[in-house]
Amino acid sequence: MIKKRNLILLLGMSLTLTSCVMKQKDKNNFQNNINLIELSESYSHTLTDGSYKKNNFFSNFNEEAQKTIDKNNLYQSIEHINRITGPMKNIEKTQVTEQSVLLQIDNEKRKSSEIYSYDINGKLTNLSLFPGPIKKRNSKSYTVEPVELHSDNLIIPGALTIPKNVENPKIAIMITGLGPYDMDETIGLSGNQPFKNIALTLATNGIATLRYDKSILHGNSRNTIEDEYLNDFNTAYNFVENLPNIDKENIYIIAHDTGASLAPSMAKDKNIKGIVLMSGSLRHLSDLIFDQNETLVNQSNGLSEEDKKIQLENASSEVLKAKNINLESKEEPFGLKPSYWNSLNQLDLKKDILSFNGNLFIIHGENDFQSLPQRNYYEYIELLSGKDNVRFKLYEGLSHIFTPSDNNKYDMSVYDKKSYVSSEVTEDISNWINE
Numbered sequence: 180m181i182k183k184r185n186l187i188l189l190l191g192m193s194l195t196l197t198s199c200v201m202k203q204k205d206k207n208n209f210q211n212n213i214n215l216i217e218l219s220e221s222y223s224h225t226l227t228d229g230s231y232k233k234n235n236f237f238s239n240f241n242e243e244a245q246k247t248i249d250k251n252n253l254y255q256s257i258e259h260i261n262r263i264t265g266p267m268k269n270i271e272k273t274q275v276t277e278q279s280v281l282l283q284i285d286n287e288k289r290k291s292s293e294i295y296s297y298d299i300n301g302k303l304t305n306l307s308l309f310p311g312p313i314k315k316r317n318s319k320s321y322t323v324e325p326v327e328l329h330s331d332n333l334i335i336p337g338a339l340t341i342p343k344n345v346e347n348p349k350i351a352i353m354i355t356g357l358g359p360y361d362m363d364e365t366i367g368l369s370g371n372q373p374f375k376n377i378a379l380t381l382a383t384n385g386i387a388t389l390r391y392d393k394s395i396l397h398g399n400s401r402n403t404i405e406d407e408y409l410n411d412f413n414t415a416y417n418f419v420e421n422l423p424n425i426d427k428e429n430i431y432i433i434a435h436d437t438g439a440s441l442a443p444s445m446a447k448d449k450n451i452k453g454i455v456l457m458s459g460s461l462r463h464l465s466d467l468i469f470d471q472n473e474t475l476v477n478q479s480n481g482l483s484e485e486d487k488k489i490q491l492e493n494a495s496s497e498v499l500k501a502k503n504i505n506l507e508s509k510e511e512p513f514g515l516k517p518s519y520w521n522s523l524n525q526l527d528l529k530k531d532i533l534s535f536n537g538n539l540f541i542i543h544g545e546n547d548f549q550s551l552p553q554r555n556y557y558e559y560i561e562l563l564s565g566k567d568n569v570r571f572k573l574y575e576g577l578s579h580i581f582t583p584s585d586n587n588k589y590d591m592s593v594y595d596k597k598s599y600v601s602s603e604v605t606e607d608i609s610n611w612i613n614e
Contacts, residue, residue: 220270224267268287280297293309321341321343322341350387350389352419354434362375381605381608384613394411404519432453432455454537461559469494470550498512506521
């Protein structure tokens, strides 16, 4: 049951990695304590085999860290990283610094790094988890190569998928939804990977793709929309521009969720032939979050009508704060910083999409409860209908991530069942690009 006056905060499909402040420790005490290496390796095994919950892993943090860290968010973050990387195969390398033990790990899907930081008493002060490079894949139709994008002293892992037997293929840069997503847009308890589904299907149809982790998944700040989206895309675009054996006159964008909303803005002053906008919106991000609150509140049987009214009034108040943000404010509407909302408010999504000269393919799932088609898809039609460079398609019975869905009730568990992006969607995207 939702408690009275509690505001529901829904940020797309985001999941934030937990972190706390590292403390300086006595160097000799730390480096001489070999047990911390063994301890870190033991913790790592509990994280990957799932026993960390049973063993109350959270109790290993010191008192100050426990005040900073939310236990549920920590455990959700561990689960999310495990779904991205797959089960551990072995610990490849261990490094000790003044403050921490760094483990480099080989997993079934991709490598990862874990950094355990301790106080002088051997209690954890911080845990950082980062997915590493993917593994190379070679099929009869395509190759998947691990690549590195370098941005602001960060190395961002990516995947370049190249079709075989195609000279100078067209290429699509893939942009994920809101929050610290990996390159595959991994989601749900079963680790569904809609972006990987799309990339591999496009490769079998002769189209190359570049997909990449968002830098905020690797420790970059999330102070502005530039931090989360624009800077990463600029890095990816420059990488593609310098690739050999690619058709530079046919660079496309495939963008999802908030990435789709921002894609025309990111494409400005760049040689982009066309954009596929998946589950996007022309409306303010705070309005989309309000929609999610409204849908969830209205379907909550445990709330009285008065409680529902209070919940929606609280959400409406957050929307107004986000749209009229003061940089000096200490409030964070919907959990995002004033600087983030301020940077977003500088963009004019409608102006940017109207001024885009390339082709647009705007698609939506009929049962999308996160970006309601009646409020978002049809607004695209109202603004752009009649333009020669735009095509629209609404897919019956598909979810926000274009997998099968029975209804549009707000239920995140729809992503937990193993599923794949509809073949109709992937074939339509392939055909549209190849036209």
